[in-house]
Amino acid sequence: MWRLMPGLALRYRTWDNETYVLYNNLSGDTHLTDAAAIEVLELLRQSPAAARSLLSALQLDDTPDSLAQLDSLLAELRGQALIESTPAC
Amino acid sequence: MVNQEHPEEGGNAPSTPAAAPAFSGAARRRFTKAGAVAVGAVLTLKSQPGMAANSSGCVFAGPSAAGSFNINQSRGPKVGYCNAVSPGYWKQHPEDWPKQPWDLNKSMWDCNFQTIFPCGTSSEFYNQKLGTVICWGGGGIQDVARHLIAAYLNAMKNYTSPYLTTTKVQEIWVGYNSIAGYKPAGKVWSASDISDYIKGTWGEGSFWT
Numbered sequence: 001m002w003r004l005m006p007g008l009a010l011r012y013r014t015w016d017n018e019t020y021v022l023y024n025n026l027s028g029d030t031h032l033t034d035a036a037a038i039e040v041l042e043l044l045r046q047s048p049a050a051a052r053s054l055l056s057a058l059q060l061d062d063t064p065d066s067l068a069q070l071d072s073l074l075a076e077l078r079g080q081a082l083i084e085s086t087p088a089c
Numbered sequence: 090m091v092n093q094e095h096p097e098e099g100g101n102a103p104s105t106p107a108a109a110p111a112f113s114g115a116a117r118r119r120f121t122k123a124g125a126v127a128v129g130a131v132l133t134l135k136s137q138p139g140m141a142a143n144s145s146g147c148v149f150a151g152p153s154a155a156g157s158f159n160i161n162q163s164r165g166p167k168v169g170y171c172n173a174v175s176p177g178y179w180k181q182h183p184e185d186w187p188k189q190p191w192d193l194n195k196s197m198w199d200c201n202f203q204t205i206f207p208c209g210t211s212s213e214f215y216n217q218k219l220g221t222v223i224c225w226g227g228g229g230i231q232d233v234a235r236h237l238i239a240a241y242l243n244a245m246k247n248y249t250s251p252y253l254t255t256t257k258v259q260e261i262w263v264g265y266n267s268i269a270g271y272k273p274a275g276k277v278w279s280a281s282d283i284s285d286y287i288k289g290t291w292g293e294g295s296f297w298t
């Protein structure tokens with residue numbers, strides 16, 4: 001299961017709906033990211049979710065390739081301390 | 090001020106948007122591109138440990154971001170980092186002004202305003218030197234003018250490269266003075282919007298707070 005880092009305010013700005021500047025209030029970092037990452041973060045803001053659930057929510061086909069790309073994105077978001085993985089109940 | 094932003098408050102509380110947000114479907118579009126590969130989706134622009142949540146950082150992106158950078162290719166410590174300086178700095182340091190590219194014996198200080206920023210002969214700016222206009226202290230269009238002059242000089246010095254170019258600065262001026270106004274992404278920017286945006290290049294203004 002993945003979830004937003006607790007306390008993350010998820011503040012961002014965009015000019016073109018493609019590129020986003022995201023401020024992490026927990027770390028003080030500001031990130032340049034894209035709409036896909038924001039979409040994932042917004043979904044996780046609504047509720048924690050497993051990768052396969054995210055695939056469905058993102059209207060992605062449940063294929064190994066899609067899952068691999070999503071896993072890569074999630075790993076990147078985790079690497080920036082924007083999300084964290086939690087044990088599945 | 091900007092065409093889309095997340096509500097400032099609410100922590101992790103779910104939102105109930107009235108319409109599909111602009112990023113809806115972005116992951117699908119990205120992941121289903123032919124030959125798509127995993128690329129960096131998140132670049133850290135500026136790290137300021139201990140920075141207050143509402144502080145503005147020197148974070149920068151082109152007003153429309155159209156073609157000004159490619160998120161998948163821009164890497165390196167300079168991405169998003171600005172070294173721009175303010176109109177006040179340029180006003181106080183005429184010796185730092187770049188030379189006129191078309192006449193290297195002359196400073197941009199002595200360049201006529203309309204050479205860079207189109208305006209009519211009846212305009213208060215017509216035949217005024219950039220070095221004169223940047224010293225004017227009025228609000229509204231004068232505020233826009235001196236901030237865009239600073240932005241233009243910053244771009245000439247590559248302080249905001251590649252995010253805000255001289256051409257983009259001119260576009261802002263032309264758009265601001267057009268009937269439709271300057272609309273980088275569908276919303277007209279006011280004079281203060283433009284000034285705040287430019288101020289963001291040296292870490293001031295309210296654009297990022």
